[in-house]
Amino acid sequence: MTRPPTTLDVLVRRDADDLHLSLSGRLDAHQVPGFLAAAEPLAARTTLDLGGVTFMDSSGLAALVRLVRTARAAGQDLGIVNVQDGVRLAMEITGLYAVLPIR
Amino acid sequence: MDVTAPDPFTELLDQVVDLSDQLVFLQRLIPQALALTDEAQATGLVQQAAALINTPGAALNVRGEWLGDTPGWLRGVQPPGHAAVLPAGAVHTGAPFIGAWRLTAVLAVPLEQGWLALWGKLDFLAGERELINTLAQLLDAALRAMHGRREAERYAIQERDRRQARAVWRAVTPEALRTPPGYHLHLHSQPASDFGGDFQFQEAEWIVAGDVSGKGLPAAIITAMFASAFTVAARSASLNSTLGEALHDHLERSGAFCTLAAMQVRPDGQLRVLNIGHPPVLLRRADGRLEEVRASAPPLGTFPLLHVDVERMWLHPGDALLVYSDGLFEAEDTAGVPFGLERTRQLASQVAPTAFIRQAVAGLRGFEVGDDLTLLVLQRDPAARGVQRRLPGDLQALVALSEALREAVPPDHPALMPAELAITELFVNAVRHGGAREVTLRAHTSGTDILVTLTDDGAPFDPRSAVTREGGELREHGYGLLIAQRCAREWHYARKAQFNRQTLRLRAPDLSVLT
Numbered sequence: 001m002t003r004p005p006t007t008l009d010v011l012v013r014r015d016a017d018d019l020h021l022s023l024s025g026r027l028d029a030h031q032v033p034g035f036l037a038a039a040e041p042l043a044a045r046t047t048l049d050l051g052g053v054t055f056m057d058s059s060g061l062a063a064l065v066r067l068v069r070t071a072r073a074a075g076q077d078l079g080i081v082n083v084q085d086g087v088r089l090a091m092e093i094t095g096l097y098a099v100l101p102i103r
Numbered sequence: 104m105d106v107t108a109p110d111p112f113t114e115l116l117d118q119v120v121d122l123s124d125q126l127v128f129l130q131r132l133i134p135q136a137l138a139l140t141d142e143a144q145a146t147g148l149v150q151q152a153a154a155l156i157n158t159p160g161a162a163l164n165v166r167g168e169w170l171g172d173t174p175g176w177l178r179g180v181q182p183p184g185h186a187a188v189l190p191a192g193a194v195h196t197g198a199p200f201i202g203a204w205r206l207t208a209v210l211a212v213p214l215e216q217g218w219l220a221l222w223g224k225l226d227f228l229a230g231e232r233e234l235i236n237t238l239a240q241l242l243d244a245a246l247r248a249m250h251g252r253r254e255a256e257r258y259a260i261q262e263r264d265r266r267q268a269r270a271v272w273r274a275v276t277p278e279a280l281r282t283p284p285g286y287h288l289h290l291h292s293q294p295a296s297d298f299g300g301d302f303q304f305q306e307a308e309w310i311v312a313g314d315v316s317g318k319g320l321p322a323a324i325i326t327a328m329f330a331s332a333f334t335v336a337a338r339s340a341s342l343n344s345t346l347g348e349a350l351h352d353h354l355e356r357s358g359a360f361c362t363l364a365a366m367q368v369r370p371d372g373q374l375r376v377l378n379i380g381h382p383p384v385l386l387r388r389a390d391g392r393l394e395e396v397r398a399s400a401p402p403l404g405t406f407p408l409l410h411v412d413v414e415r416m417w418l419h420p421g422d423a424l425l426v427y428s429d430g431l432f433e434a435e436d437t438a439g440v441p442f443g444l445e446r447t448r449q450l451a452s453q454v455a456p457t458a459f460i461r462q463a464v465a466g467l468r469g470f471e472v473g474d475d476l477t478l479l480v481l482q483r484d485p486a487a488r489g490v491q492r493r494l495p496g497d498l499q500a501l502v503a504l505s506e507a508l509r510e511a512v513p514p515d516h517p518a519l520m521p522a523e524l525a526i527t528e529l530f531v532n533a534v535r536h537g538g539a540r541e542v543t544l545r546a547h548t549s550g551t552d553i554l555v556t557l558t559d560d561g562a563p564f565d566p567r568s569a570v571t572r573e574g575g576e577l578r579e580h581g582y583g584l585l586i587a588q589r590c591a592r593e594w595h596y597a598r599k600a601q602f603n604r605q606t607l608r609l610r611a612p613d614l615s616v617l618t
Contacts, residue, residue, distance in 0.1 A: 004505060004506075004509070006502040006506075007502075026501075026502070026505075028498075028501050028527060028531075029498050029501065029527075029531045029535075030498035030499055030501050030502075055505070055520075055523065055524075055527075057501075057524060057527045057528060057531065057583070057586075058528055058531075058582035058583040058585075058586055059531065059583075061582050062578075062579045062580060062582060065577050065578065065579050066579050068577060069577060069579075085520075086520045089520055089521065089524070089614075090524055090586065092614045093521075093524070093585070093586050093589045093590065093612055093614070094582045094585060094586060095573070095576075096577075096582075099576070099577055100577075
């Protein structure tokens with residue numbers, strides 16, 4: 001049995017107009033400040049790859065919403081990819097799955 | 104020869120005849136006296152004796168009561184201290200009794216519990232007085248025997264009533280209860296007499312323990328009545344009102360009242376507990392922490408039963424429910440100091456549930472238990488899979504919370520992810536908004552459900568009341584409790600002393616019904 005991850009790793013690839021954030025681990029209330037510090041400022045095109053995220057709570061969701069709204073306000077593009085089942089569940093429960101820019 | 108003067112021989116002969124009559128009388132008297140069944144027969148014997156000594160008046164007084172016809176003047180005469188003849192003229196006998204008024208002596212002879220009086224002659228001869236003294240002694244013995252026989256009969260009737268009452272009692276309040284599967288059940292039932300006011304019985308999934316005021320047959324009857332009313336009430340949708348209607352009027356009319364603690368025990372650890380006027384029921388968690396279910400209504404029979412809280416809780420593996428009667432904490436030591444509720448709580452918290460009864464009984468040594476003593480322990484099998492984890496009120500502990508949940512829940516359980524989501528939200532909420540310094544998670548699974556109890560020491564707050572927002576909007580707050588609500592099949596809140604307690608049944612949400 002594999003132990004569920006206990007932390008969040010954020011891999012950041014940033015060049016001129018592109019920001020690629022690759023997340024793995026838990027995105028919970030405790031990890032959100034670190035995640036936002038790594039993600040901001042956003043680029044003209046930002047991709048959030050959630051492929052390695054096994055767990056996300058409402059604080060994590062709120063952080064995604066914050067980034068989406070910031071990007072929209074600034075006229076930037078932001079997309080979320082590779083949503084796993086556990087995260088999708090949290091999004092569906094809250095009705096966010098339908099309104100987040102999931103690609 | 105002077106015919107008016109009786110010759111000595113005739114006189115002697117008369118005396119012998121009289122003596123013979125008296126002997127015959129005494130001979131008949133003895134068996135009659137021994138067979139005496141009521142006071143009227145005793146009066147008859149006294150009157151026969153009076154006839155034998157040729158005096159028309161006789162009366163018998165037993166325990167201050169005159170038996171049969173008694174002239175008014177006799178009622179004013181004081182009972183004698185010893186056998187005596189009150190000479191003619193010494194007693195005013197009032198109106199004439201037969202034809203003309205004439206003086207009469209009164210022969211008064213005391214009994215153990217009364218006296219007898221004979222009158223109607225100028226004097227009583229020595230032989231006559233002897234006879235009446237002998238009669239008095241016989242009457243004493245006869246009345247005593249009669250009284251003894253009556254006592255024995257009354258005792259036999261009481262004995263029979265008592266045996267019947269005990270049979271009724273044991274039929275409704277058995278000495279042993281069935282152990283529900285998945286639990287351990289221990290009962291100590293120690294009535295103060297053959298049958299007490301305490302009772303306990305089972306009806307389907309319900310275990311009921313209570314205390315009826317009063318003792319003996321009336322209490323046994325009320326308990327039997329109660330057990331049958333409860334049987335009906337337990338099957339009805341509105342347990343409270345059915346119970347109240349079925350019992351209140353009976354109890355009020357009979358001037359009795361009744362307290363009870365009832366618990367519905369489900370195989371998965373779910374308990375519904377209600378307390379009507381009974382001492383606080385203690386929920387002892389596996390770690391020794393206590394939560395109380397206090398009475399939410401006064402005893403039945405005192406006021407109409409308007410409302411009773413039915414408290415929902417989970418017994419996680421090792422948790423136990425302790426029910427006890429006032430016989431425990433009202434027991435007093437030689438100085439009159441009661442065992443007390445505080446000592447009861449300490450004992451409950453400090454000793455393992457399996458040892459509670461033994462330790463309580465041992466702790467009562469040196470105390471006088473004046474009342475029935477009933478101790479009941481229901482423990483959820485401590486060997487079953489579950490978890491109990493006390494965590495610091497710090498978001499760093501979210502990982503430990505997740506790991507603790509996984510100790511109770513297999514990784515492929517369908518409710519694992521929803522449960523983790525829900526308890527994470529509630530944990531964060533308790534820490535951030537309630538200022539909780541400590542949060543305790545208790546959990547076990549039941550089929551596709553996960554039963555969770557979350558306890559925190561934060562400010563009193565019922566989070567269910569805060570779920571107002573809808574999902575599907577792009578906002579940055581207010582998703583947490585919505586998640587908890589949508590993952591919770593059941594969600595109960597109670598403030599228990601300085602703790603918020605949330606009792607949740609978590610299940611994978613049906614996403615097709617969500618917008």
